[in-house]
Amino acid sequence: MPRPRNQVERRAQLIDAAGRAVVRVGATTVKLRDVAAEAGITPASVLYYYPDLQELFSAVFEHGAATYFGTRREAIAAAEGPVEQLRACIRSGVPWPGEGEESTRLLFELFPLALRNDAAAQAHRLFFEQQTDLYRQVLEHGRDRGVFQLAADAWEVGRSFVALEDGYAMDLLVSTTTAARIEARLLAHARLVTGNPAFGEDAAG
Template sequence: MARPRNQAERRAQLISATAATVVELGATATKLRDVARAAGVTPASVLYYYSDIQELFAAVFERSAATYFVSRQEAIATADGPVARLRACIRSGVPWPGEGEQSTRLLFELFPVALRHENAAQRQRDFVEQQADLYRQVLELGRDSGDFVLSGDASTLGRSFVALEDGYAMDLLVGSVTAQDIEDQLLDHARVVTGNTAFGSGPARHRED
């Protein structure tokens, strides 16, 4: 294959093909030839841009994490006030059926790459820190406005939300909870850590909505 004029475009094409293949087959079953087939190129062409499948997986993880984070930022930015912003932060982290569940599945499939690829490991650390910081900002906003009486340090509480999201997401991917279950559990956690009764699952929550 001749060298493409736009290498960034070719890399993006390979990343998209890899992401689709990983969602379909799983990361452990995805081979270089599968990616090449999905992208409509030869395995040698893939290796022109990425040294091996692990480097390509790392690139997919980086793009997926960045896209996921930006979508959360946008969801929070459109909400008005601390309560609405925390709800938006929670809702944007739930793997709802469709695109949300698919993007979460992709990130979980690729997580083992971070255990063996330092660039991916650093991106994973940054990804977690970025999401925890979203929660920290919203929690501090509510604390400063008087809407929240926090049960602990905002940074620590923010990290706890992310840890809960990850655990519940795994439960969803193996079929033991639904996306609505996850949102309800996280809203209950929000009520406990903020002292604000606007949060919580069940009829009271929906009346507040």
């Protein structure tokens, strides 16, 4: 394959192709040939840009995490007031059928990279901290306006939300719950940690 004039564009194409291959085949079984077939090029061409497949998967994770985070940030920015902002933050973290579930599945497929790859581990830590900080900002805004009576430090409460999101998302990916039930449970948690009855009293079963 001749070298494209825009190598940044080619790398972006490979990241997209690798992401599709991971979702389709699974990160534990995807091979170089799967990525090449998805991209419509030869395996040698993939290796020209990413000599190490793990490096490519790290790039896929970073891209997927950045896209996911950007979507959440936009959803919060479009909401008015602390209660609606927290609702938006929660809703944007739920793996709804379609694009939401697919993006969540991609990130979960690639999470184990953090156990073996330093760059992936750093990207994972940053991603978790970014999600936590989104919650922190919303929670502090509500606290400062007298809307929330936080049960603990805003950062720690934010971490609890992200941890719950991850656990519930795994439940969904193995087909033991639904997106609507996850949202209901997170809203119930919001009521407990903010003391605001606007989030409702009951979680779905």
